[in-house]
Amino acid sequence: MTFVISGSASKSLATEIASFEKVQVIEVETKKFPDNEIYVRIPRKLSGKDCVVIQSTPSNDSLLELFFILDALRDEKVSSIVTFVPYLRYSRQDKQFLAGEAISAKTVLRIIDELSDKIFTVNCHFLDEEGMFNYHGVELWNIDVFPLLGEYFKRKFTDIVVIAPDKGSVKYAKKAAGVIGCEFDYLEKKRISCEEVEIKPKKMNVSDKNVVILDDIISSGGTIINAAEILKQQRAKKVMAGCVHGVFSKGIDHLLSTLDEVVATNTIETPVSKVSIAEYAAKKLFKL
Incomplete structure (x- = not known):
């Protein structure tokens, strides 16, 4: 049985994607402590289940939240994790221009890869086409909308x-x-x-x-x-x-x-988000 796990940055999109596939959505519980540390909890036992995690990363907090969600699911011993990051933060830092620069996209994707079985994103800044790509040893599925x-x-x-x-x-x-x-x-x-x-x-x-x-x-x-x-x-x-x-x-x-x-x-929920990627993304996430 498959569940959609919704991070706080993609609640509407996750609900819409799940509706096309008629699967249940589980919203992650999140809060911030007074010192701005982030708290994440998966509110249901999911051992042995297949999970599709949907969380865009328009902020550093949303990226950390994604890491915590994925690690919590691994601790729950779920059967599989498909991670869908509609907007991948740091994708514009995909190569080194000056000596000593961190290749931030590589770092982010390696962390997500360590905690996922498959990774999807949408129009990744350093990829020109739809399909599966290998980036610094990480397999990444790019969806073109x-x-x-x-x-x-x-x-x-x-x-x-x-x-x-x-x-x-x-x-x-x-x-x-x-x-x-x-x-x-x-x-x-x-x-x-x-x-x-x-x-x-x-x-x-x-x-x-x-x-x-x-x-x-x-x-x-x-x-x-x-x-x-x-x-x-x-x-x-x-x-x-x-x-x-x-x-x-x-x-x-x-x-x-x-x-x-x-x-x-x-991919990022804004007042001018007039084009939904949900139906097209659902076909990619649940068919591959």
Whole structure:
């Protein structure tokens, strides 16, 4: 018998996924002590059961909670653990740029791997395709939901052009544009610091078009805002932004004041999580 184990960061998504497979959801009990240490308890005996743990990691606390959930389940001697991390924190630190840097993605995944039988995530930042990958000895299943974003915009708008905020993200724009059946392009971006970017002017065919800026992660939103301003100068009819992972480290009000619409999936639960990955993820988690 299989149970879905819901961490505190993915309660709605876990419930929705479980509903497609008609399995029971068990919500983990969590609390914080006065010194900010985290307490985790699995409120049911699960010895010999198969478990699917669903916990996104938008914060360090949610990542620690995931580690504690997995270790508690191992202590319970469950039969198997499939770990689904919709948003994998530290995935942007996947390689060493300067001597002595920690490869944080490797560290995180090795810990999860030690406590899991199989690991799934969604549009991992350092993976370009859907499927199973070996990353520093860890087998990781990557689920691609960019087509779901494409379907969302296709239902709502016509005369669409999909724009990537930089050349590195053009692969995402291409996937969504393939679903929509529209053109795609990219902007030229130069990163000045971890929070500051410069978008170089580039002439594109966006006049009187509904433009969708698409990326895997929107964090501070600075890149998206700069791109939107350039596109509006080129007479785009509407400028919208879509992403898989809505981190929104500076909130969303500044984005909504510049863009006509902001759309994210529910890998992280936000006020603009308008695209659900639940049905597609359920098929992957329970069929492999």
